[in-house]
Amino acid sequence: MFEKQSARPACSAICASNAGRENQDRIPIDLVVDGGVALTMVEDQEPVMNSRILVSNGRIVAIGRKRDLTIPNGASYELLDATDCLVMPGLINAHAHTAMTIFRGVSDDLPLKRWLFEKIFPLEKEFLSSDTVYWGALLGCLEMISSGTTCFADGYFLQDQTAMAADAAGLRGIIAQGIIDFPAPGVPDPKENIAVGQRFIQRWKGKSELITPGLFCHSPLTCSEKTMSDAWDLSSEHHLPLQMHLSETREEVEAILSNTKKRPVDYLEGLGLLTDQLVVSHAIHLSHEEIVLLAKRGVGVVHVPESNMKLGSGVANISRMLSCGMDVGLGTDGCSSNNNLDLLCEMDSAAKLSKVFERNPANMKARETLKMATLGGASVLGLKNEIGSLEKGKMADMIVIDLKRPHLWPVYNPFSTVVYSANGSDVRDVIVNGRILMKNRNFMNLDSNEIMCRVREISRRIARFF
Ligand SMILES: [Zn+2]
Structure with a gap:
């Protein structure tokens, strides 16, 4: 399904009044x-x-x-x-964790490290199950349909459930199994993370015309060199995009520098991961040289401005990436750091944030921003011959x-x-x-009342956790 695969032949119909x-x-x-x-x-x-x-x-x-x-x-x-x-x-939401709708609003106003380690990871450990991921993902699909998203790229755990939800909702999904070197929901032994991902790909490849399976490495800090290389090899073998968080916080960049003596992009370059198969989200704390290298290697970037703002992580230099010729898509991230999946609002934020960042109102014009949420996302995900x-x-x-x-x-x-x-x-x-x-x-095909009732039951259990 990656971009190298050409579009199916277009229908030969012309349907013009005086031709064909x-x-x-x-x-x-x-x-x-x-x-x-x-x-x-x-x-x-x-x-x-x-x-x-x-x-x-x-x-x-x-x-x-x-x-x-x-x-x-x-x-x-x-x-x-x-x-x-x-x-x-x-609209194409090129970076989401859809089932996190169940955590909407439970953890606001924290920096990324505390938000992740003190709130989100413990909540996920306690509450993620086949049932909660399915209903959370279905609520996310409902929200995306209601706000004009027709395709989404998702990275999370227990992803059979997200794939089933997207398929039931009729949405197009690039659904990636999360890979992380910690015990994770559905993968208690991290040594099994690639094998779990492999089985997920095997189950879903070719199963539904709407679903493209894949892998999502959580970040270069939470995945080892071997894990990332194995994930890349598996993705490459199946011609699938590999999704990854990259350089979201200054702290993350400093930790990778300290561990590897390399900046994150150079670290990934050394592992041979920088290709047009790699899709990185956030990409905030990048040097000019890192942006140039990502562009040279054809790596796709997903801009997630509202999550970046809410977690106080920083502002990605999207204008520079676009001027370097990079493919850039737009995403919302999960509902626990945004807190919605509305790409129309995300576009407004993306355009205005870029103007503030550059102190230039001519930066990130409306058409350019809409392109990011449509063709840009399609290009990043290897689907530009099909959608966008x-x-x-x-x-x-x-x-x-x-x-x-x-x-x-x-x-x-x-x-x-x-x-x-x-x-x-x-x-x-x-x-x-x-x-x-x-x-x-x-x-037309989802019962919104039932979905919200199911998630209300889940949210009552989560509320008692605090
Ligand atoms: Zn994310």
């Missing part, structure tokens, strides 16, 4: 999204006014102006009227944002509206793989 008529009549159109302003995120393409998008068998088979595209005669399809709406690619933009032949992962809302009106520049004015609750419809998951803000 013979082909077009043979294509079974399942879904038509009509009348919206389409932000395709195709390089340099302007918004398409009064657009029409035709979907067949989970893929976009035509996109253009409504007046230029006809629908095959006699076709039986679902019609989504997107008048007064924006239609755009689904609205183009013929790509998967039909898209969202509809209702513009007729006081805080979004009027609309001069749709990119500005999405990044600076919108929030997750403005998303009206969500489509993944051509399937509608949310319509008029109604969940």
Whole structure:
């Protein structure tokens, strides 16, 4: 599933009113999204006014102006009227720990080391089970659908449960088994961590078209050289991305310097891990030389500005990374350090934080920020030929944002509206793989009441722990 794998051949349909008529009549159109302003995120393409998008068998088979595209005669399809709406690619959350919704709000206002070792690790030891990870992950999926995310990359423990939750929710997931050299939920003996990851990959590879399994090394400080090298070898063997936290705090960088006499990026370079298969999140405390080396090796970076702000970890120099030509995606991190999975709000934070960091309001413009949350994430995760933009032949992962809302009106520049004015609750419809998951803000295949009741029961047990 990594980027080297080319996209499946695009459908040959043209569906234009005066071209490909013979082909077009043979294509079974399942879904038509009509009348919206389409932000395709195709390089340099302007918004398409009064657009029409035709979907067949989970893929976009035509996109253009409504007046230029006809629908095959006699076709039986679902019609989504997107008048007064924006239609755009689904958002890609490139770094999350979805099941941590069960820990939302239990540990605020602490620096990362205390937050992790005094709160999160003990809570995870006590409460993570197949049951809690499943319902926590399903709540996260519900939240992501309700705020316009159609694909997420996740690193955690007991990941069969997260994969099952994503599959049940109909979301696209790059689900990675957590690897750490401590006893962990589901992996009491750390010597077994790679074997557990291997079995997870074997169980899920090819099982669902929505799920890509993989591995997530917690960090170069909590994983040994051998563990990281073995994880990289296993990921490489299966052509899967390897996810990792990197240089999140100054303390972490100093500890690695002290242990290895190398800065973290040089340390990973020495292990041969710096390739376009590696996806690092946070990446805050990097020297200019480290950024240049990451760029040279094609390593993907995921920016998680709100978690970085909340834990007081620092600000990643995203502008420099982008100017070095790096692929950069956007993520929320877990709900215990954010405390939500709303990528529309995350974009607003990302753009404004970058302006503060550079003391330059021209830094991180709206279109560039939206690219990070769509095509950028797709590139980092090796899926840019499949998702991240609205183009013929790509998967039909898209969202509809209702513009007729006081805080979004009027609309001069749709990119500005999405990044600076919108929030997750403005998303009206969500489509993944051509399937509608949310319509008029109604969940089509999940019982939100049951999910929240289940998590309430879990949260009552957690509350008694304090
Ligand atoms: Zn994280």
